[in-house]
Amino acid sequence: xxxxxxxxxxxxxxxxxAFATQCNVNPVTIPKQxxxxxxxxxxxxxxxxxxxxxASVQYLAMAAHFxxxxxxxxxxxKLFFEASSEEREHALKLxxxxxxxxxxxxxxxxxxxxxxxxxxxxxxxxxxxxxxxxMETEVTKAIRNVIVKCEQxxxxxxxxxxxxxxxxxGEFLEEQYKGQRDIxxxxxxxxxxxxxxxxxxxxxxxxxxxxxxx
Amino acid sequence: xxxxxFALACLLAASAAADVCFNDVSNECGRNTNSLALPSCNxxxxxxxxQGNVANELQAxxxxxxxxxxxxxxxxxYYxxxxxxxxxxxKLFRKLADDSWAKTIELIKHVTKRGGTMDFxxxxxxxxxxxxxxxxxxxxxxxxxxxxxxxKELAERAFFIHQEATRNNHxxxxxxxxxxxEEEFIEDHAKTIRDLAGHTSDLKQFITSNGGNDLSVSLFxxxxxxxxxx
Ligand SMILES: [Fe+2]
Ligand SMILES: [Fe+2]
Numbered sequence: 120x121x122x123x124x125x126x127x128x129x130x131x132x133x134x135x136x137a138f139a140t141q142c143n144v145n146p147v148t149i150p151k152q153x154x155x156x157x158x159x160x161x162x163x164x165x166x167x168x169x170x171x172x173x174a175s176v177q178y179l180a181m182a183a184h185f186x187x188x189x190x191x192x193x194x195x196x197k198l199f200f201e202a203s204s205e206e207r208e209h210a211l212k213l214x215x216x217x218x219x220x221x222x223x224x225x226x227x228x229x230x231x232x233x234x235x236x237x238x239x240x241x242x243x244x245x246x247x248x249x250x251x252x253x254m255e256t257e258v259t260k261a262i263r264n265v266i267v268k269c270e271q272x273x274x275x276x277x278x279x280x281x282x283x284x285x286x287x288x289g290e291f292l293e294e295q296y297k298g299q300r301d302i303x304x305x306x307x308x309x310x311x312x313x314x315x316x317x318x319x320x321x322x323x324x325x326x327x328x329x330x331x332x333x
Numbered sequence: 334x335x336x337x338x339f340a341l342a343c344l345l346a347a348s349a350a351a352d353v354c355f356n357d358v359s360n361e362c363g364r365n366t367n368s369l370a371l372p373s374c375n376x377x378x379x380x381x382x383x384q385g386n387v388a389n390e391l392q393a394x395x396x397x398x399x400x401x402x403x404x405x406x407x408x409x410x411y412y413x414x415x416x417x418x419x420x421x422x423x424k425l426f427r428k429l430a431d432d433s434w435a436k437t438i439e440l441i442k443h444v445t446k447r448g449g450t451m452d453f454x455x456x457x458x459x460x461x462x463x464x465x466x467x468x469x470x471x472x473x474x475x476x477x478x479x480x481x482x483x484x485k486e487l488a489e490r491a492f493f494i495h496q497e498a499t500r501n502n503h504x505x506x507x508x509x510x511x512x513x514x515e516e517e518f519i520e521d522h523a524k525t526i527r528d529l530a531g532h533t534s535d536l537k538q539f540i541t542s543n544g545g546n547d548l549s550v551s552l553f554x555x556x557x558x559x560x561x562x563x
Contacts, residue, residue: 142540143472144549146416172403179399179441180453186445188376200438207434214410227411228468233400235453 154221157275160283161222163268165230168213170261172231174254175206180236181247192321194328195244202251209291216286244321245313248306252299259295262287376448380505387505388444390494392455395440397490399453401483402433408469408476419552421559422473429480429525433487436518443513459493473552474536481529488522495519532559 156164182199185192210231217223223230241247266287269280305328312320326333353373361369381388409426412419444451471479495514498507532555539551 141545142474142536144552176399176453179437180451182438183441183445183451186442187450188445188448203438204434211406214406215413218410218413218415221415223410224414224416225470227407227414227470230410231403231407233403239453 151221156217156220156222156280156283157269157272157278159272159274160265160269160278160280161217163265164213164217164283167261167265168210168217168230169232170258171206171210171213173234173236174258175203175210176233177236177238177254178203178206178251180239181241181251184239184241185244185247192244192325194325194331195247198328199247199251209294212290216283220283243313244325245306245309248302248309252302252306255295255299255302259292259299262291262295266292376446378448379507379509381447381449381507381510387494387497387507387510388447388449389452389455390457390490390497391440391444391447391510392449392452393457393460394490394494395437395444395451396453396455397457397460397487398433398437398440401487402430402437404467404469404483405430405433405480408471408480411470412476419473419556419559421556421561422476425559426476426480429484432521432525439517447509457490457493459490474533474540477529477533477536481526481533484522484526484529488519488526491518491522 178199182196182203184190185195185199214223214230238250241250266284269287270284272278272280309320309324312324314320323333354371354375357371357373361371405426409423409430411417412423412426441451469476469479491514495511497505498510498514535555536552539548539555
């Protein structure tokens with residue numbers, strides 16, 4: 120153990136001091152004309168990555184709330200844990216897109232910052248579903264704004280990034296609209312079930328979310 | 334005499350502690366209101382929550398995993414840009430990111446399993462307040478070294494919480510947390526750390542042997558190797 124530490128420490132010391140290039144291959148440059156994303160469009164996509172990450176953390180907080188002993192809604196918790204991982208996947212998809220277009224050679228560290236979620240308490244499952252719907256609507260709006268920016272970047276000769284615009288429209292907006300419809304449907308069903316039997320309604324809906332038939 | 338009184342008092346205290354939820358129910362159900370306050374009918378038992386320490390540490394541990402998981406994700410991205418272009422390293426970091434993400438969710442579930450409330454602001458007093466120089470844009474050996482350090486940080490934090498939960502501290506003794514950490518974290522850490530340390534040893538040899546002339550081809554082949562094993 121100690122030996123490993125020593126090796127690592129020594130190697131690091133050697134690398135970072137006298138022989139700065141001993142440990143790596145010299146960087147090369149190849150022509151960059153193929154890298155064509157405009158600066159404004161790039162910035163918009165980077166911001167969207169951060170928004171997806173923030174959504175993933177917000178859904179974690181929702182899942183944590185419904186996991187509590189005093190709330191006890193494992194079905195809602197499951198739904199929101201899954202939503203959280205989906206948001207993380209969205210961030211990843213955007214990152215992979217940027218990489219394909221020759222981006223993320225610099226300023227990678229600043230791409231994502233983790234902040235504690237804004238909300239941490241919901242009065243009911245209904246309230247959480249409605250907040251989720253509101254959040255997704257904001258994300259949809261943000262994606263539309265990325266599309267607007269990338270379709271005509273006024274700071275860069277009205278550059279139109281056809282492929283990214285198509286990708287965002289076809290993949291991301293499609294998933295947003297489907298996701299919003301799904302949450303809206305759940306919120307409506309739950310609200311109807313809560314009409315006269317609120318405690319029982321939420322209990323049964325929660326078990327349905329768990330995939331249980333009762 | 335004194336001793337008998339003391340023992341009696343203890344017995345009373347113990348039995349009271351055991352029935353608190355039942356007492357809540359008895360008292361509250363007898364009242365003629367349309368509300369029930371049952372503050373003791375929760376999942377908290379033992380020392381979890383009472384002393385706060387293990388409970389807080391577990392939340393801080395979840396938050397640490399969350400931050401590290403996104404850092405590893407960025408490392409994975411960086412290693413997949415067209416200039417660095419090391420898909421094997423990228424895959425290695427992606428796996429660390431995915432593992433850390435899964436553990437974040439796992440820890441949040443466990444915090445609530447034990448009757449806790451997850452606080453995303455929780456930090457351990459073990460953590461340095463400001464992290465210095467956490468750029469992920471590092472060359473191969475540096476980023477392996479950083480990953481090794483992070484994995485050790487995660488492993489040693491598990492040891493710390495385990496220590497709080499076991500023999501050294503009667504006030505925070507919590508065997509359930511101790512065995513949970515052993516099973517879900519401590520076992521895996523040893524392998525991850527050993528693998529990363531092994532990778533740094535390999536790279537070290539590539540760098541030092543043959544006057545460093547093999548380095549560029551070695552790194553290429555080592556990356557191919559990482560693609561196969563990761
Ligand atoms: Fe999303
Ligand atoms: Fe979403």
